[in-house]
Amino acid sequence: MPTIKKRTVFFVSDGTGLTAEALGHSLLTQFEEVEFKQIRIPFLDTVEQAQEAVVRINAQGEVDGMRPIVFTTLVNQKLAAIVHQADAFCLSYFETFLAPLEAELGVKSSHTVGRSHGSADSSDYKNRIEAINYTLAHDDGITDRDLAEADVILVAVSRCGKTPTSLYLAMQFGLKAANFPLIPEDFDRGYLPGTLEKHRSKLFGLTIQPERLHHIREERRADSKYASLANCRYEIAEAEKMMRREGIRWLDSSTKSIEEISTTILQELKLR
Amino acid sequence: MPTIKKRTVFFVSDGTGLTAEALGHSLLTQFEEVEFKQIRIPFLDTVEQAQEAVVRINAQGEVDGMRPIVFTTLVNQKLAAIVHQADAFCLSYFETFLAPLEAELGVKSSHTVGRSHGSADSSDYKNRIEAINYTLAHDDGITDRDLAEADVILVAVSRCGKTPTSLYLAMQFGLKAANFPLIPEDFDRGYLPGTLEKHRSKLFGLTIQPERLHHIREERRADSKYASLANCRYEIAEAEKMMRREGIRWLDSSTKSIEEISTTILQELKLR
Numbered sequence: 001m002p003t004i005k006k007r008t009v010f011f012v013s014d015g016t017g018l019t020a021e022a023l024g025h026s027l028l029t030q031f032e033e034v035e036f037k038q039i040r041i042p043f044l045d046t047v048e049q050a051q052e053a054v055v056r057i058n059a060q061g062e063v064d065g066m067r068p069i070v071f072t073t074l075v076n077q078k079l080a081a082i083v084h085q086a087d088a089f090c091l092s093y094f095e096t097f098l099a100p101l102e103a104e105l106g107v108k109s110s111h112t113v114g115r116s117h118g119s120a121d122s123s124d125y126k127n128r129i130e131a132i133n134y135t136l137a138h139d140d141g142i143t144d145r146d147l148a149e150a151d152v153i154l155v156a157v158s159r160c161g162k163t164p165t166s167l168y169l170a171m172q173f174g175l176k177a178a179n180f181p182l183i184p185e186d187f188d189r190g191y192l193p194g195t196l197e198k199h200r201s202k203l204f205g206l207t208i209q210p211e212r213l214h215h216i217r218e219e220r221r222a223d224s225k226y227a228s229l230a231n232c233r234y235e236i237a238e239a240e241k242m243m244r245r246e247g248i249r250w251l252d253s254s255t256k257s258i259e260e261i262s263t264t265i266l267q268e269l270k271l272r
Numbered sequence: 273m274p275t276i277k278k279r280t281v282f283f284v285s286d287g288t289g290l291t292a293e294a295l296g297h298s299l300l301t302q303f304e305e306v307e308f309k310q311i312r313i314p315f316l317d318t319v320e321q322a323q324e325a326v327v328r329i330n331a332q333g334e335v336d337g338m339r340p341i342v343f344t345t346l347v348n349q350k351l352a353a354i355v356h357q358a359d360a361f362c363l364s365y366f367e368t369f370l371a372p373l374e375a376e377l378g379v380k381s382s383h384t385v386g387r388s389h390g391s392a393d394s395s396d397y398k399n400r401i402e403a404i405n406y407t408l409a410h411d412d413g414i415t416d417r418d419l420a421e422a423d424v425i426l427v428a429v430s431r432c433g434k435t436p437t438s439l440y441l442a443m444q445f446g447l448k449a450a451n452f453p454l455i456p457e458d459f460d461r462g463y464l465p466g467t468l469e470k471h472r473s474k475l476f477g478l479t480i481q482p483e484r485l486h487h488i489r490e491e492r493r494a495d496s497k498y499a500s501l502a503n504c505r506y507e508i509a510e511a512e513k514m515m516r517r518e519g520i521r522w523l524d525s526s527t528k529s530i531e532e533i534s535t536t537i538l539q540e541l542k543l544r
Contacts, residue, residue, distance in 0.1 A: 101363070
């Protein structure tokens, strides 16, 4: 049995630190036998805050008996220089990549604090907020008004992940994502619900393993017909038959995160 | 007037590519005079796909008359080696940072494809989905049931960004975020809405510049009393007065993105 090592990791940023954390996290997951305590220090934008961060990092190192690991995305070089004086193992995204990029592009970087999520005034950002509102107003087949505006319309039987996926598509990519449940009445009738027929090119289906659906539905309505394995098998089989017949692209969401499902939908529908 | 340069950027990943894109984007925003065309190639996990990516990158270079820039987060070293043969300027997050991290930690990385967003089976992931469902069920004061479960309860007058912020807190951080509108009746009465009194420690307020609120509300209900600048001024002043009196922490969302607002709330309420 290998000893579990413990290390503290700081993500230091002049913005939200979300990007620093996302990349750091994907690197740290490569070291399974190490246990990481992760601390984010966002919005660092004064010399005083940089000095405070150094004190905090050094104090943690004393407690741990081992120097912390520090990931930084500090655009301001003066502040970066202060933080990098901490008694820590520092990895700087910007210092590492900006100089080679400047050389390749033949221009100097502006060294302005990044608004990588878009300023609240940008049109990109407004589109995202509008997409979230659209998506909430078109969740779970609430309405088929304004479907012409949708970028994508998800269809699936209840509890396949339509709602979280729709919201992620809106929030991350600014896509207007409507979603419609496929219900037994649709299968009996043999038609797509509502007015989806004329929006066929925007349709994307989700499916799921019946056992998994059974498990998820049991948590909501234990011992109901709705949650029974037999009914889950029936609904999934009918939904897949309908999607095949209608030529709707679909994927199995059973083991996929909403990020993975959303990225696949973007690829398949050639959005963005 | 400087010439605008155009360059194509590829984000190549064996996962969703979202992390590669986020970091790449924050680096690219440092070069304002360059226009970047950004292409994501996600889920690259076979030799054949790696070779196809090289063909695609090289073809783009021919079209552009300039080699593309390629950001990669490929854990598989064999696939990374193939992609890096492209006639492009390649920056590899993993190759750059993994070796120094291995040296610092004194262990080899597992070189397994990262599930940085969490596998759909992990408890973290389940918490996120549960938080999204909770948040949708507690949007805009729909109910004050189960508020004891909330991690945070946002309060603000209509159209300050409560809903998108709540959803972001749930989706990104797995926090159960309820939100309640502050309405004129609350100001007249001089009390917090509903049963918020006993959840005071979880309350966080949003406010906004009256001019901006007026503008946002006009887009929804033009020429209404609701949207009038005078009414927006009145509601904001009353809401701020109430929050001050009740000792509720709050921030001005006028120029902040939902990522910035959410990160600030986490900091202020010392969540996570």
